[in-house]
Amino acid sequence: MAVAFKKAEEEGSQDVNKPGFVYILASRRHGTLYIGVTSDLLARVHQHREGLIKGFTSRYGVTRLVHFEPFDDMVSAIAREKQLKKWKRDWNLSLIEVSNPGWVDLAEGLGFVPKR
DSSP states (O other), rough: OHHHHHHHHHHHHHHHTTTTEEEEEEETTTTTEEEEEEEEEHHHHHHTTOOOOOTTHHHHHEEEEEEEEEEESSHHHHOOOOOHHOOOOOHHHHHHHHHOOOOOGGGGGGTOOOOO
């Protein structure tokens, strides 16, 4: 838990007790995956979809929100993110398949325009 708290502080989280989200983005069904954590899911998804964050997701076209989990605080969200990043790829694919078997872009349900 201390490591998660330290990460929250390093990322500039002023209040580690604020709600957080773990999310998984995909390039396509069974494609490239990205696991992240944020305190503002809508803003973060927008940044990924619009390519505003230079790096892995913009380089590989990873923009489809296929899974997310809300948490009461950032420390718990960061701990879950670390857990998912340690999982085997197949385990993460199974997690997505159970919660979103059609690999629907969940961002559309949050008000985002469909990506083509």
